Amino acid sequence: MKIYFVYILKCADNTYYTGITSNLEKRIMEHESGKHIDSYTYKRRPIKLVYFAEFTNVDLAISTEKQIKKWSKAKKEALINNEYNKLPNLAKKKFNN
Template identity: 75%
Template sequence: MYFVYVLKCSDKTYYTGITSNLDKRLNEHQSGKYFGSYTFSRRPIHLVYYAAFTDVNRAIEAEKKIKKWSKAKKEALINNEFDKLPNLAKKKFK
Protein backbone atom coordinates (compact mmCIF):
# COMPACT_ATOMS: atom_id res chain seq x y z
CA MET A 1 0.00 0.00 0.00
CA TYR A 2 1.20 3.51 -0.85
CA PHE A 3 -0.05 6.76 0.56
CA VAL A 4 -0.12 10.26 -0.89
CA TYR A 5 -0.49 12.73 1.93
CA VAL A 6 -0.81 16.46 2.53
CA LEU A 7 0.51 18.10 5.68
CA LYS A 8 -0.42 21.53 6.94
CA CYS A 9 2.66 23.20 8.34
CA SER A 10 2.86 25.72 11.18
CA ASP A 11 3.35 28.54 8.66
CA LYS A 12 0.02 27.60 6.97
CA THR A 13 1.73 26.13 3.89
CA TYR A 14 1.08 22.62 2.60
CA TYR A 15 3.54 19.80 2.00
CA THR A 16 2.63 16.88 -0.27
CA GLY A 17 4.47 13.57 -0.09
CA ILE A 18 4.31 9.85 -0.76
CA THR A 19 5.19 6.90 1.46
CA SER A 20 4.57 3.21 2.00
CA ASN A 21 4.41 3.67 5.79
CA LEU A 22 2.27 6.67 6.72
CA ASP A 23 2.68 6.50 10.50
CA LYS A 24 6.47 6.20 10.29
CA ARG A 25 6.74 9.04 7.78
CA LEU A 26 4.53 11.36 9.85
CA ASN A 27 6.69 10.67 12.90
CA GLU A 28 9.80 11.50 10.85
CA HIS A 29 8.27 14.82 9.77
CA GLN A 30 7.10 15.66 13.29
CA SER A 31 10.42 14.77 14.96
CA GLY A 32 12.50 16.66 12.40
CA LYS A 33 14.47 13.59 11.37
CA TYR A 34 15.71 15.21 8.16
CA PHE A 35 17.43 18.53 8.89
CA GLY A 36 16.93 20.97 6.05
CA SER A 37 13.79 19.31 4.73
CA TYR A 38 10.80 21.49 3.89
CA THR A 39 8.91 20.57 7.06
CA PHE A 40 11.89 20.73 9.45
CA SER A 41 11.53 24.43 10.27
CA ARG A 42 7.75 24.41 9.80
CA ARG A 43 6.84 22.07 12.64
CA PRO A 44 4.49 21.19 14.13
CA ILE A 45 2.79 19.62 11.14
CA HIS A 46 -0.71 18.17 10.87
CA LEU A 47 -1.95 15.50 8.50
CA VAL A 48 -4.90 17.03 6.66
CA TYR A 49 -5.38 14.59 3.77
CA TYR A 50 -4.26 11.20 2.55
CA ALA A 51 -5.25 8.69 -0.11
CA ALA A 52 -4.23 5.04 -0.36
CA PHE A 53 -3.06 3.36 -3.57
CA THR A 54 -2.17 -0.23 -4.39
CA ASP A 55 -0.16 0.80 -7.46
CA VAL A 56 2.98 2.84 -6.74
CA ASN A 57 2.89 4.45 -10.19
CA ARG A 58 -0.63 5.78 -9.63
CA ALA A 59 0.47 7.14 -6.24
CA ILE A 60 3.47 8.90 -7.78
CA GLU A 61 1.24 10.36 -10.49
CA ALA A 62 -1.22 11.68 -7.87
CA GLU A 63 1.55 13.17 -5.75
CA LYS A 64 3.08 15.01 -8.71
CA LYS A 65 -0.33 16.34 -9.72
CA ILE A 66 -1.23 17.62 -6.24
CA LYS A 67 2.19 19.23 -5.76
CA LYS A 68 1.47 21.47 -8.76
CA TRP A 69 -1.92 22.60 -7.44
CA SER A 70 -2.61 26.01 -5.96
CA LYS A 71 -3.24 26.41 -2.26
CA ALA A 72 -6.95 26.97 -2.98
CA LYS A 73 -7.21 23.75 -4.96
CA LYS A 74 -5.41 21.76 -2.23
CA GLU A 75 -7.81 23.20 0.34
CA ALA A 76 -10.80 22.13 -1.77
CA LEU A 77 -9.39 18.59 -1.83
CA ILE A 78 -8.73 18.64 1.92
CA ASN A 79 -12.28 19.88 2.58
CA ASN A 80 -13.86 17.26 0.28
CA GLU A 81 -15.17 20.04 -1.97
CA PHE A 82 -14.59 18.00 -5.11
CA ASP A 83 -17.09 20.03 -7.11
CA LYS A 84 -14.75 23.04 -6.83
CA LEU A 85 -11.71 21.25 -8.28
CA PRO A 86 -12.52 21.69 -12.00
CA ASN A 87 -13.09 25.43 -11.61
CA LEU A 88 -9.89 25.89 -9.65
CA ALA A 89 -8.00 24.14 -12.44
CA LYS A 90 -9.08 26.62 -15.08
CA LYS A 91 -6.65 29.37 -15.96
CA LYS A 92 -7.99 32.86 -15.54
CA PHE A 93 -7.34 35.29 -18.39
CA LYS A 94 -7.77 39.04 -18.20
Protein backbone atom coordinates in the same frame (compact mmCIF):
# COMPACT_ATOMS: atom_id res chain seq x y z
CA MET B 1 -0.28 -6.20 -1.56
CA LYS B 2 1.70 -3.09 -0.69
CA ILE B 3 -0.19 0.13 0.09
CA TYR B 4 1.15 3.58 -0.78
CA PHE B 5 -0.07 6.84 0.69
CA VAL B 6 -0.16 10.30 -0.82
CA TYR B 7 -0.51 12.78 2.01
CA ILE B 8 -0.77 16.49 2.67
CA LEU B 9 0.60 18.16 5.80
CA LYS B 10 -0.35 21.62 6.99
CA CYS B 11 2.72 23.35 8.34
CA ALA B 12 2.97 25.92 11.14
CA ASP B 13 3.40 28.70 8.54
CA ASN B 14 0.08 27.68 6.87
CA THR B 15 1.78 26.18 3.83
CA TYR B 16 1.14 22.65 2.62
CA TYR B 17 3.57 19.83 2.03
CA THR B 18 2.60 16.90 -0.21
CA GLY B 19 4.43 13.61 -0.01
CA ILE B 20 4.29 9.88 -0.69
CA THR B 21 5.18 6.95 1.53
CA SER B 22 4.47 3.29 2.10
CA ASN B 23 4.41 3.77 5.89
CA LEU B 24 2.28 6.80 6.76
CA GLU B 25 2.60 6.58 10.55
CA LYS B 26 6.39 6.32 10.42
CA ARG B 27 6.72 9.13 7.88
CA ILE B 28 4.54 11.50 9.91
CA MET B 29 6.65 10.78 12.99
CA GLU B 30 9.78 11.59 10.94
CA HIS B 31 8.29 14.93 9.92
CA GLU B 32 7.20 15.71 13.49
CA SER B 33 10.57 14.81 15.02
CA GLY B 34 12.59 16.71 12.41
CA LYS B 35 14.54 13.61 11.40
CA HIS B 36 15.54 15.14 8.04
CA ILE B 37 17.12 18.54 8.67
CA ASP B 38 17.03 19.52 4.97
CA SER B 39 13.33 18.73 4.53
CA TYR B 40 10.69 21.35 3.74
CA THR B 41 8.85 20.67 6.99
CA TYR B 42 11.86 20.84 9.33
CA LYS B 43 11.62 24.59 10.04
CA ARG B 44 7.84 24.64 9.58
CA ARG B 45 6.93 22.41 12.52
CA PRO B 46 4.61 21.61 14.10
CA ILE B 47 2.84 19.89 11.24
CA LYS B 48 -0.64 18.37 10.98
CA LEU B 49 -1.80 15.59 8.69
CA VAL B 50 -4.81 17.04 6.86
CA TYR B 51 -5.30 14.60 3.98
CA PHE B 52 -4.23 11.19 2.75
CA ALA B 53 -5.26 8.73 0.07
CA GLU B 54 -4.33 5.06 -0.29
CA PHE B 55 -3.05 3.45 -3.50
CA THR B 56 -2.10 -0.08 -4.45
CA ASN B 57 -0.39 1.09 -7.64
CA VAL B 58 2.87 2.93 -6.92
CA ASP B 59 2.92 4.61 -10.34
CA LEU B 60 -0.54 6.07 -9.78
CA ALA B 61 0.48 7.23 -6.29
CA ILE B 62 3.58 8.97 -7.68
CA SER B 63 1.66 10.67 -10.48
CA THR B 64 -1.03 11.81 -8.01
CA GLU B 65 1.59 13.28 -5.68
CA LYS B 66 3.23 15.15 -8.57
CA GLN B 67 -0.16 16.45 -9.73
CA ILE B 68 -1.17 17.72 -6.27
CA LYS B 69 2.22 19.41 -5.79
CA LYS B 70 1.44 21.60 -8.82
CA TRP B 71 -1.96 22.68 -7.48
CA SER B 72 -2.72 26.05 -5.95
CA LYS B 73 -3.31 26.39 -2.23
CA ALA B 74 -7.04 26.88 -2.90
CA LYS B 75 -7.26 23.68 -4.91
CA LYS B 76 -5.40 21.71 -2.23
CA GLU B 77 -7.79 23.09 0.39
CA ALA B 78 -10.79 22.02 -1.69
CA LEU B 79 -9.36 18.49 -1.79
CA ILE B 80 -8.63 18.53 1.95
CA ASN B 81 -12.19 19.73 2.67
CA ASN B 82 -13.80 17.11 0.39
CA GLU B 83 -15.12 19.86 -1.86
CA TYR B 84 -14.48 17.89 -5.03
CA ASN B 85 -17.07 19.89 -6.98
CA LYS B 86 -14.80 22.98 -6.68
CA LEU B 87 -11.74 21.31 -8.22
CA PRO B 88 -12.65 21.83 -11.91
CA ASN B 89 -13.42 25.54 -11.44
CA LEU B 90 -10.24 26.14 -9.48
CA ALA B 91 -8.28 24.60 -12.35
CA LYS B 92 -10.07 26.81 -14.88
CA LYS B 93 -9.32 30.01 -12.94
CA LYS B 94 -5.61 29.35 -13.30
CA PHE B 95 -5.90 29.39 -17.09
CA ASN B 96 -8.23 32.40 -17.24
CA ASN B 97 -5.82 34.75 -15.46
